[in-house]
Amino acid sequence: MMAASPRVLDLQGIGKTYRVRGQASASHLRALDDVSLAVDRQQIVGVVGESGCGKSTLARIIIRLETPTEGTALFEGTEIHALRGAELLAYRRRVQLVFQDPYSALAPRMSVEDAIEEPLKIHKIGTAQDRRLQVTKLLDLVGLARELGRRYPHQLSGGQRQRVNIARALALNPRLLLLDEPVSALDVSIQAQVLNLLRDLQQELGLTYVFISHDLRVVNYLCTIVAVMYLGRIVEYGPLQVVFQQPRHPYTLALLQSIPDHTTHSGRHTVVLRGEVPSPVAVPSGCAFHPRCPLAREICRVERPALRSTGPGHVAACHFAEEVSATALIPHMAASTSWP
Amino acid sequence: MVTTTAAAKPSQDSSLLEPVLSVRHLTTEFETRAGLFTAVKDISFDVARGECLGIVGESGSGKSVAALSIMGLVDYPGKVTAGQILFDGTDIRTLNGRELRKLRGSQLSIIFQDPQTSLNPLFTIGRQMIDVVRAHRRCSLPEARDLAIAKLNLVGMSAPETRLRAYPWELSGGLRQRVAIAMALLLDPLLIIADEPTTALDVSIQAQIVSLLRTLKVELGFSLIFISHDLGVISSIADRVLVMYAGRAVEQHAVPSIFTVPGHPYTSALLASAPTLQSDRTLPLRVIEGGLPQMQDRLSGCVFAPRCGYVQERCLRAEPPFVPLSNTSNHEVACYYPLVDAHASDGKGER
């Protein structure tokens, strides 16, 4: 059964505000601000950003653990947050999430088999026998030995636990898989195993991924499209190769420059972005990045830049996107031990 | 009088050529219900004056326990059971509690991974810093305060006088780590151990902190042991690298040679499995099959043998010693069949 449109996910103008009790009085935490994102079938979309950028909030909104304050979120044309009852259950079969911390995402008293079988039980799929069979197939799919099925989470290694999470997420044959920092908690060598697995699975099963991470190196390896987020906004979006090789937003460039690389030893000459990330409770006016941006001018403080095209399929939210380049920035961002 | 300029001057009678830290055959063991667990086994390394040694390893490598062992912070049920830890000429293992405490925080200090738990949430930063100063030196309150302010300035904190009154939880992760660095620098240490100081920080903040440490090391001349699992971060600050696996030292060499001509199969495999911005996306990442050996599985032979792509019979019989590739080489490897020979490794850029 072919879906009419290749568009799997369509987020438009998503905003999320939390009311928080700060140290002073009640304030508003703007976790997401006018975020629009489109994901097509079989794309691997990376969402990158540092703390406070809202990427995890975005994932929770897509997966319906949170509701947006503004905006629409469409999955294959249907508004996600209007679903109820059986429709909601059907949605859950099509969109799944792999959590960041492999250990806490597994119920401590459930065996691996039970955990993987759980979604099948919840959706009343097949007989008990069918389900057991499916569980073994899934264990094979993620490269786990069948004997591990009887073990409990605390008896597994980090990499094994994450494979269980992946198996569980795939049990319902979802169309869209959200992955929230799935390898951040793993050692480098285990990370490689899981990344290879994710890549193979995507190709074998024709999955669509939304891959959230703060580690650009991992995103660079796995994703084809990338969205860069800062303080609840998407500041740049486009084909990964293009964005990483010719970024059009100063923040993207700074992020890329901040990554230390042992093969090129570029870390030795890292350009350092000054200052701290402001709290989402007090988002700067105009362009959220302007207090730290070496290219900032008066207009940046006043007017929020819209995402505009800087190439085919490539958009950036910067008034001076054309000027963004390493040579333009380095004199402004000299490595320094202090900041304003 | 308390000095506000900082220069970690080595003691007059020790030569500048003597390493500030010399660890020999350090072994730390833990008593567990399942038996004796060797967290660190027979590791040896030096840290020269003004040098940064990076210690790289994944979980279970023992790198953090090694750091704690050097600081004398290993307590029951763990114990340093063998080895020599020569710090500025004195064997730390021979010191009693009082002498150790005198050393810690002043000449030898440590920065932990999570500034949230290493700073006391109940006291202001100023109070904590002043406490450290006055625990080691006789000076008045204003003098200690001035010193704290000077150090906060050094680490690039704006408005240090105001910051003194702040509580740790009022600051962001990056700022807290700067405070931790300032505290480590209060008494002009000879050696600072940094245990994964940037792991919990955002990438851009990580770059700031690494840059800060690099600059301070050059300006003040202290030695640094930087522990991390991130090869990239290590490459951006370390002068030499020690690679640890399952409690053992498996390789030690200068940067950048260790990244270009690794001698130990584990180092090589680790480098190949870490994605970088330059990685070829069309190829799968190289994978190290299997996992760390379980406690009861640790048999004779090289500890990496079960996962090694180059394993031979000799590797299974006895653990290879951690030795230089040749008499003149500074490149040490614990392997019977290192991937490079002394000539190849010394040919490339040595610091």
Added chain:
Amino acid sequence: MMVADVVADNALDLGPQVAIRPSKLRSFLRLNGSGTLVAGLVLFVLILGTSFAAPLLTPYDPSRNNITARLRPPFWDTANKGSTKFVLGTDGLGRDMLARMLYGLRVSLLLAGLGLVVSLVLGVTVGLVSGLFGGWFDLILMRIVDLQLAFPYIVLAMAIVTAIHTSIPILIVLLGLAGWVYFARVVRGIVLQEMQKDYVKAAQVLGASRWRIGLKYVFPNVLPSIAVIATLQLPALVIFEATLSFLGLGIQPPTPSLGGMMLDGTQYIANAWWVITLPGFAVLLTTLSLNLMSDGLRQLLDPRLQTV
């Protein structure tokens, strides 16, 4: 302890969890969880056993008066006519103390036990529903809990008992209503905590219903705490019942009850110390055994446990 954390983290990748032995000092004093638990358990089982085996252990009828033998001291006080005929002496009406204590214990434990069941069922249900569903349920139920906690329950109980003629079922209900709030509060707290955890969120994402999450995921984590609170509540209920009886509002004579015996004994404090002291001691022992059990349980289940 930081080092242990470091080792524990490293140990996680070594397969089955390797745990660190408790400190030498603790083992030495034998105050670790299992020791305490066993001690308490043994004592409690003894008490329970003897009280329920009362008919086998004593030939006396606890309610039969024997005026000629009144106020005999325990057997060791031979100077004042103490003898092994009445091992622990007799009370003001000549009834054998030991028999009365054993039967009285039986009554007390039975009442407290049934009261505990009532409060447990009520409290856990309220706590679960409150934590799982939140909203109005939670608001109203928790305000009721607050009200009851703020009010001196014993006064309320006294008022009720004085107004309505006391009977065993009423007493059980009263006891049940005394303790449910503690269960409700703690269970609700744990439920709220567990609901924040990733694996619960994972279950939600998989499509699990609220009920399924509550019963399959959250409830098993609630059980250890329930066990601890139950062992703490039981002695509290024993004392509560004894208090009511002491005030003349609980078990009515001639049915023996520890509190009632203590009430009788107040008049003889000067000349017959055993009449009030011995039943008090029985209450003490029972309470002690249960507290030891609770303590031991808590230590064994820590840190997976949230205490009251």
